[in-house]
Amino acid sequence: MLQVKNVTFGYSKTIVLKTIDFNVKAGENLAVIGESGSGKSTLLKLIYGEYDLKEGQIFWKDTEVLGPKYNLVIGYDFMKYVTQEFDLMPFITVEENIGKYLSRFYPEEKQKRTEELIKVVELEAFSNTKVKNLSGGQKQRVALARALAKAPEILLLDEPFSHIDNFKKQSLRRSVFKYLKENHIACIVATHDKNDVLGFADEMLVLHNKEIIAKNTPQQLYYKPKLPLIASFFGEFNVIEPYGIVYAYQLKIVEQSDLKAVVKQSYFNGSSWLIEADYNSKSIFIEHNIEVNKDLSIYFKIEN
Numbered sequence: 001m002l003q004v005k006n007v008t009f010g011y012s013k014t015i016v017l018k019t020i021d022f023n024v025k026a027g028e029n030l031a032v033i034g035e036s037g038s039g040k041s042t043l044l045k046l047i048y049g050e051y052d053l054k055e056g057q058i059f060w061k062d063t064e065v066l067g068p069k070y071n072l073v074i075g076y077d078f079m080k081y082v083t084q085e086f087d088l089m090p091f092i093t094v095e096e097n098i099g100k101y102l103s104r105f106y107p108e109e110k111q112k113r114t115e116e117l118i119k120v121v122e123l124e125a126f127s128n129t130k131v132k133n134l135s136g137g138q139k140q141r142v143a144l145a146r147a148l149a150k151a152p153e154i155l156l157l158d159e160p161f162s163h164i165d166n167f168k169k170q171s172l173r174r175s176v177f178k179y180l181k182e183n184h185i186a187c188i189v190a191t192h193d194k195n196d197v198l199g200f201a202d203e204m205l206v207l208h209n210k211e212i213i214a215k216n217t218p219q220q221l222y223y224k225p226k227l228p229l230i231a232s233f234f235g236e237f238n239v240i241e242p243y244g245i246v247y248a249y250q251l252k253i254v255e256q257s258d259l260k261a262v263v264k265q266s267y268f269n270g271s272s273w274l275i276e277a278d279y280n281s282k283s284i285f286i287e288h289n290i291e292v293n294k295d296l297s298i299y300f301k302i303e304n
Helices: 040-048 094-099 107-120 136-148 166-182 218-223 228-234
Strands: 002-011 014-024 029-034 055-060 079-082 154-158 186-190 203-208 211-216 237-240 244-247 251-254 259-268 273-279 282-288 297-302
Touching: 002 040, 014 040, 014 055, 014 211, 029 040, 029 166, 040 079, 040 154, 040 186, 079 136, 094 107, 094 136, 107 136, 107 166, 136 154, 136 166, 203 218, 203 228, 211 218, 211 228, 228 237, 228 244, 237 282, 251 282, 259 282, 273 297
Parallel strands: 029 186, 029 203, 079 154, 154 186
Antiparallel strands: 002 014, 002 055, 203 211, 237 244, 251 297, 259 273, 259 297, 273 282
């Protein structure tokens, strides 16, 4: 189990994280979300041991994670960290990059393991391609596979799919997170993308103003967001008094109701349209199945 105990950290005199306290069990997937500058990446670096703590402690099982004051070489064998900067070897192939950290004394096992990881990150067609010839998204996938090569007990991922195009993202997420679960590898994902969280994370932690403001399952935080910041992570939402936070999909256009608005704009959204309307001099957003003409008066109701 990872234990982060009352951690406070800052750069110089500026506090970035304050009294951060949480646990992650072996094999568990924790998503960390928050606005830019909320401390997501800093938290991962602290867990990895890149910085010395000002206050608090971090443990993986019985091992205390310590910073550069105590370790000449940053990091631990049981933990791998995949950053947004890939640090790959550009002049050797994908296969060689992944296999470099596996034992040469067991060539058949090394080859089998390398091929397995190439399949996990869906790079079979590029196994013999030099890394310098890959796209940014492909390099990110090599970095993921290389991190998994030594079978870490815990994996830290900082925006792990940010460079990967939408054609590959969904299937890659399923493949990687399935592999982590099957191999009982704990994972902490710092992300701004709800699709990295929904369907994969066991718990979700929200950072804001240096502190943890929420920690629960994605389902609980999705259906019962206590703050607009949390709702905004999941999609278009409204704050309508006295109803509170209401997602766009919960508003339904009807023939008659006590709630009336005037359409300002319709946005095509693939399977639906997002209708922006003026209600009590404020913009609200309604998910609807067809486009609605501008300046049209509409009635709507709120569904749970």
